Amino acid sequence: MNMKLLAVTSCPNGIAHTYMAAEKLAKAAEEAGIDIKVETQGSIGAENVLTEEEIETADGIILAVDKSIEMDRFEGKRVLTCAVSDAIHKPGELIRRFESGDVSVHRSRKEDSEKPGISQTIRIHKKGRAQNPVYRSLMNGVSYMIPFVVVGGLLIALSLGLGGEPGAKGLVVPDHSFWAPILKVGEAAFTFMVPILAGFIAVSIADRPGLAPGMIGGYIAADGSFYGSEAGAGFIGGILAGFIAGYIARWIKSLPVPRVLQPIMPILVIPLAASILVGLLFIFVLGAPIASLMEGLTQFLQGMQGSSKVLLALILGAMIAFDMGGPVNKVAFLFGAAMIAEGQTFIMGAIAAAICTPPLGMGLASLLARSKYQPEEQEAGKAALAMGFVGITEGAIPFAAGDPLRVIPGIMAGSMTAATVAMLSGVTDNVPHGGPIVAAVQAVGNVPMFFVAIAAGTVVTALLVNVLKKPVQTK
Known part of the structure; x- marks a missing residue:
């Protein structure tokens, strides 16, 4: 009887990986003669969802x-937890x-199982290096x-x-215009950014009881009026x-309580106590210092000129391309996204150009020197071009996986370019995304130079990778 496995895949952005x-x-699984069903939890929600019967009869997940x-x-099934990149690079x-x-068999932690109504989040069973919590x-x-x-963007x-309409302070939407309420809706969407960030960080740590205190703490962090600051603590405050x-x-969850109180712990006691504690911490201890740090960072970025801007662009470009959607890429991306809310859209402008360069560059490279790429890589090059247009850096992964020492330096050089x-020409981006698609929705400032930046990075990537690569050995 064939082994039957199930799987769930989910990356932070819920797109390519x-x-x-x-x-x-x-x-x-097909090559190994094993039956498998994979549930994807992408940006559009869960697809191909695993049923209770399938989970019950599966040999592992x-x-x-x-x-x-x-x-x-x-619960009670053999569960192997790993990073998304492990499933991409070493599924066998x-x-x-x-x-x-x-x-190993998945077992809920004792303190969680004793509290009704609280769903357990992921625990790491993998031997060796565990994923960073x-x-x-x-x-x-x-x-x-x-x-x-x-x-919002x-x-x-x-x-x-x-x-x-152009004015002394740049483009201004008149109050009587049809677009004035649209602008207000966008600004309202932006106000949710930090509370949502904080709330779902807390959910990851403490499950649903962490949602309310996390969002409340994030709202306080973003609103400097709570602690006498004109500037809020921004995304750094929200993360904290x-x-x-x-x-x-999670600490309150671990405290022993009488059984009669257990049903109200997740819906009343834990959210209430945690909200009070995190609110007081930000109002009286943490809010003002973090707000000062954010204000200093904003002023530093505003004052960057010439060589300092070039250095920032080089670092961000290298980070974006280094692991093509992995942790290093996400750090740079999160920084750029957070700076949009601080008004520093030129940072996301540079990142937006760097994001699409690896797939576009590798797509072009596979067209220019077909003899240096396997047939499947040539097909991957066509897909990479499409993925680059919509700003999916992961389109370069098939090339980097097969030849990392030649491909990764090339795509990093292209993204840095x-x-x-983009940075030196004042390209801006109001949306945390990249590729030509963001120009199509009018989210980019200085569109001509945005495309010049993308073209320059794409050509550098294609030429450098093809110089480094050797022709494919034919049998």
């Missing part, structure tokens, strides 16, 4: 996830671990924050681009509020 991991797992997911349904190894019996919690918050920033960009709220809530050209 989620589906690439699912495809790789399905292909590896692979969880290739970079953010928190609920674990109740996998993950499947072989089930064949060898090298996978701080990174996982941060990416959980980022994944829920991004839609608010995208919607697009609405603001559209209202200014189509309804704005989320972690503080989450760990306070694109970011530098």
Whole structure:
């Protein structure tokens, strides 16, 4: 009887990595003669959802996830948890671990199972290096924050681009204009950014009891009036509020309480106590110092000129391309997204140009020197061009996986070039995304130079990678 496995894949953005991991797992299972069904938890929600009957009869479950997911349904099953990148790069190894019996059974932690109504989030069973829980919690918050920033940024960009009139302070939307309420809706969407970020960081740590204290702490962090500051604590304050709220809530969950109080712990006691504690901490201790730090950072960025801007662009471009959607990429992306809310849209402008350069560059490279690429890489090059247009850096992964020492330096050089050209020419971006698609929705300032930056980075990547690569050996 064939082994039957199930899997769940989910990355922070819920776009490329989620589906690439699912495809790789399905292909590896087919080659091994094993039945597998993969549930994808992408940006549009869960697809191909695993049923209770399928979970009951499965021999094991692979969880290739970079953010928190609920674990109740996998109780008592053999569960192997790994990063999404592991499912992309070594799916066969993950499947072989089930064949060898090298996978432990998932059991909920004792303190969680004693509290009704609280769903357990992901626990790491993988031997050796476990996924960083701080990174996982941060990416959980980022994944829920991004839609608010995208919607807010697009609405603001559209209202200014189509309804704005030039004035002393730049483009201004007149109060009587049709676009004035659209602008207000966009600004309202932006106000949710930090509370959502903080709330879902806390959820990742403490499950649902962390949501209210996390969002309340994030709101206080973003509103400087709570602690006598004109500037709020921004995204740094929101991140800190989320972690503080989450760990306070988790600590309260671990306290022994009479059984009669257990039903109200997750809905009343934990959220109330954690909200009070995180609120007081920010109002009287943390808020003002972090707000001063954010104000200093904003002034520093505003004052950057010449060589200092070039250095920032080089660093951001290198980070974006280095792991093509991985943790290093996400750090740079989160910084750029957060700076949009602080009014420093030129940072996201540089990142937006760098984001699409690796897939576009590798697509062009595969067209210019077909003899240096396998047939499947030539097909991947066509897909990479499409992915680059919509700003999906992961389109370069198939090339980097097969030849990392030649491809990664080339794509890093291209992204650094694109970011530098965009930074020096004053390209701006009001939306946390990249590629030509953001120019199509009027989210980019200085569109001509935006495309010049992308073209320059794409050409540098294609030429450098093709110089480094050798022709494919034919049999």
